[in-house]
Amino acid sequence: MAAEYVRRLLRAPRQSFFLFGPRGSGKSTWVREELPRAHRIDLLDEALYQSYLTQPALFADELRALPAGATVCVDEIQRLPSLLNEVHRFIEERRLRFVLCGSSARKLKQQGTNLLAGRALRRGLHPFVPAELGDAFDLETALGFGSLPIIWQAPSRTDALVAYAQMYLREEIQAEALVRNLPGFARFLPIAALFHAQTLNTASLARDAGVARTTVNGYLEIIEDTLLAFRLQAYEGRLRVREKRHPKLYWVDAGIVRALRRHLAPPSVEERGPLFEGWVANLLRIHNDYHELFDEWYYWAPAEAGRTEVDLLLTRGRESLAIEVKSAAKVGPEALRGLRAIAALPRLARRVLVHPGPRPLVTADKIEVWPVGRLLRALAERTLWP
Incomplete structure (x- = not known):
């Protein structure tokens, strides 16, 4: 029996767009649910893919048979980037509207997305967020198994995650020939998963994976281009010559992290900190992608502050907003140290600590302590900024 459709926050633009996820x-x-009348072309259909690969003119012939102004969805467009030449032409000549779906931006970035500059928007689809799941959302499930729809709606989430990790290597990496050394990349993945919500040390990662540091840099680009991870840069408040701080690495879903680590038992106390921080970071990233809540974001760890850090620093215009994430239900003075250190930052609109506690609080020095529900309400109502 098919799972019931969960309405997503994403809304379809009227013009052509890439849909990455x-x-x-x-x-x-x-x-299928939001654009039911769209003409669909699925490049995962191997016979269809081979026909377009060997006879590219067939793609144009199929488009020519559609009425002017029709909507066309091309699934897995990254498999044949050369089709973008015809997409460009049919947008101009027939006013066709294209939805170009892809699970990797790598080949498109290398071979032709620029052909559609100004003619196709870019949108993203992400793991489920609480605003989409409603009463079905459960934080413990999200931290233990993630919230990718293919996993969330599976009869056995454990089995689905194991299969997902194998599918990624087989279909996304090996089949598309994205790496020369597949065993090296396979060794890299679980080690990189250990850096989830941590400052990235590429030298250590390379040593543990048994590959060159330059190779690790290439592997990091691949997991970013295949939309499984992203790097968050350190905030540089003063323009001066100094050693640049390493970025932090976030995977886009807790389930992917745990599947790559091959650890799917209930999360340990040690795991919960990075998993919860990663969940909050991704929640903000997803809502920003859908609703444009902030302009840029960073983590804050100035050299002069020693080991003091704030997990997330959002900027909008000239204002900034600091967010610290703690997985403990009780908040002590140590948890607030970073937010107190960042208080001197100019035009700081709000300081927030997010944790899974029972009720919101405000400290004497105006740090707001939010339980998860308070954060979710701020995102839903778009009141993250005061």
Whole structure:
């Protein structure tokens, strides 16, 4: 029996657009439900893919048979970037509207997305967020198994996650020939998963994976281009010559992290900190992608502050907003140290600590302590900024 459709926050633009999202994020389902009259071309259909690969003119012939102004969805467009030449032409000549779905931006970035500059927007589809799941959302499930639709709606989430990790290597990496050394990349993945919500040390990562540091840099680009991870840069408040701080690495879903680590038992106390921080970071990233809540974001760890850090620093115009994330239900003075250190930052609109506690609080020095529900309400009502 098919899972009931969960209405997503993403709304379809009127013009052509790329729709990127990791495998299993529900792109095909979203198109089928939100754009039911779209003409669909699925490049995962091997026979169709081979026919376009050997006879590219067939793609144009199929488009020519559609009425002017029709909507066309091309699934897995990254498999044949050369089709973008015809997409460009049919947008101009026939006013066709294209939805170009992909689970990787790598080949498109290398071979032709620029052909559609100004003619196609970019949108993203992500793991489920609480605003989409409503009463079905459960934080413990999200931290233990993630919230990718393909996993969330599976009969056995454990089995689905194991299969997902194998599918990623087989279909996204090996089949598309993205790396020369597949065993090296396979060794890299679980080690990189250990750096989730941590400052990235590429030298250490390279040593543990048994590959060159330059190779690790290439692997990091691949997991970013295949939409499984992203790097968050350190905030540089003063323009001066100094050693640049390493970025932090975040995977886009807790389930992916745990599947790559091959650890799917209930999360340990040690795991909960990075998993919860990563969940909050991704929640902000997803809502920003859908609703443009901030302009840029960073983590804050100035050299002069020693080991003091604030997990997330959002900027909007000339204002900034600091967010610290703690997985403990009780908050002590040590948890507030970073937010107190950042208080001197100019034009700091708000300081917030997010944790899974029972009720909101405000300290004497105006640090707001938010339980998860308070953060979710601020995102839903778009009141993150005061």
